[in-house]
Amino acid sequence: MNDINNIKLNDGVVVPMLGYGTGTAVRLSGKEESIDFIKMAYSEAKLSHLDCAQRYFNEESIAVAMRDLGIKRDDVFITTKTEDGETPLKSLKKSLMLEEIGLGKAWEMMEQLQRERKTRSIGVSNYRIADLEETLKTAKARRTDDSDTRFVVPSVNQIEVHPYVFEKAKPLIDYCHKKGIAIASYAALASIVRHPGGPVDQVVKDIAKELGMTEDQVLLKWAHQVTYGGIVITTSLKKERLQGQVKAFSHMPDLSDAHVQAIIHAGKKLHYRRFAGHMDS
Numbered sequence: 001m002n003d004i005n006n007i008k009l010n011d012g013v014v015v016p017m018l019g020y021g022t023g024t025a026v027r028l029s030g031k032e033e034s035i036d037f038i039k040m041a042y043s044e045a046k047l048s049h050l051d052c053a054q055r056y057f058n059e060e061s062i063a064v065a066m067r068d069l070g071i072k073r074d075d076v077f078i079t080t081k082t083e084d085g086e087t088p089l090k091s092l093k094k095s096l097m098l099e100e101i102g103l104g105k106a107w108e109m110m111e112q113l114q115r116e117r118k119t120r121s122i123g124v125s126n127y128r129i130a131d132l133e134e135t136l137k138t139a140k141a142r143r144t145d146d147s148d149t150r151f152v153v154p155s156v157n158q159i160e161v162h163p164y165v166f167e168k169a170k171p172l173i174d175y176c177h178k179k180g181i182a183i184a185s186y187a188a189l190a191s192i193v194r195h196p197g198g199p200v201d202q203v204v205k206d207i208a209k210e211l212g213m214t215e216d217q218v219l220l221k222w223a224h225q226v227t228y229g230g231i232v233i234t235t236s237l238k239k240e241r242l243q244g245q246v247k248a249f250s251h252m253p254d255l256s257d258a259h260v261q262a263i264i265h266a267g268k269k270l271h272y273r274r275f276a277g278h279m280d281s
């Protein structure tokens with residue numbers, strides 16, 4: 001599929017560990033320009049896992065980029081997100097111009113889509129333990145009523161993971177691991193981009209220097225490792241940076257336990273969450 005290591009989800013689907021987040025690409029560059037960034041990420045950085053969402057209004061950008069580059073459906077893994085409800089799902093299929101779509105929330109409908117083979121994997125985003133328990137309970141109850149209905153455990157929970165949110169997220173990460181739900185981390189570079197000057201900075205700098213890595217490479221690998229080898233969704237408008245990040249996953253060894261723990265320890269000194277405030281409740 002590409003140079004990046006893959007992980008296998010609980011439904012057997014294989015996903016590249018590192019995904020290109022197109023939400024930020026659109027926010028920073030605009031819808032039209034984001035098509036070029038998506039093409040750059042795919043062609044020059046070899047990122048074949050593309051993350052989008054209805055909320056970012058950019059599924060079409062992915063579809064256009066794929067069409068322009070002549071990318072076959074099987075050559076990419078697309079994650080997308082919809083809010084609850086049937087209408088968004090219908091428009092999603094139309095805007096993506098694709099047979100298969102990615103993540104979603106309306107669980108029963110998502111299970112139906114998977115049964116109809118309209119999507120490979122189904123998962124959730126920003127789900128807390130309580131939300132997952134509720135989803136799993138509902139799915140189980142339906143199974144007893146209708147023997148045709150398969151009980152599907154979400155394959156992924158996409159959540160914010162970085163050193164300043166890790167302590168709060170850890171019970172959820174462990175819960176997902178126990179249930180076989182892979183974590184897809186976003187905002188892994190928050191300590192550099194969104195909250196610079198915090199207690200993690202020097203620790204990450206020192207590790208990067210020691211290992212001959214860049215700070216973003218260290219933080220992305222860290223997010224992957226603290227989520228039991230999970231998916232990491234990041235983004236960049238810079239080709240060289242993306243290529244470096246891909247290299248961190250394809251050619252660089254994991255951080256040592258001591259390095260992982262040093263970042264965890266420093267991160268505990270500050271709590272900062274950028275997205276989905278309900279995750280702290």
Ligand SMILES: NC(=O)c1ccc[n+]([C@@H]2O[C@H](COP(=O)([O-])OP(=O)(O)OC[C@H]3O[C@@H](n4cnc5c(N)ncnc54)[C@H](OP(=O)(O)O)[C@@H]3O)[C@@H](O)[C@H]2O)c1
Nearest residue numbers: 021022023024051125186187188189190216234235236237
């Ligand atoms: N499910 C959800 O609720 C949710 C929420 C938020 C995001 N997401 C997804 O996750 C994706 C990534 O989110 P994110 O933007 O928060 O990811 P991130 O990986 O934390 O940050 C990416 C940003 O970091 C910058 N960057 C990278 N290395 C840097 C360095 N060494 N120094 C300074 N800046 C650096 C990049 O800018 P350059 O262009 O300069 O490299 C880019 O703007 C989004 O696009 C979206 O697809 C999902």
